[in-house]
Amino acid sequence: MVAQLIFGRVAFIRCS
Numbered sequence: 001m002v003a004q005l006i007f008g009r010v011a012f013i014r015c016s
Helices: 002-015
Strands: none
Touching: none
């Protein structure tokens, strides 16, 4: 749950 949220944020930053 929390790990998925952090992963989503990291993926978004990396995609940016």
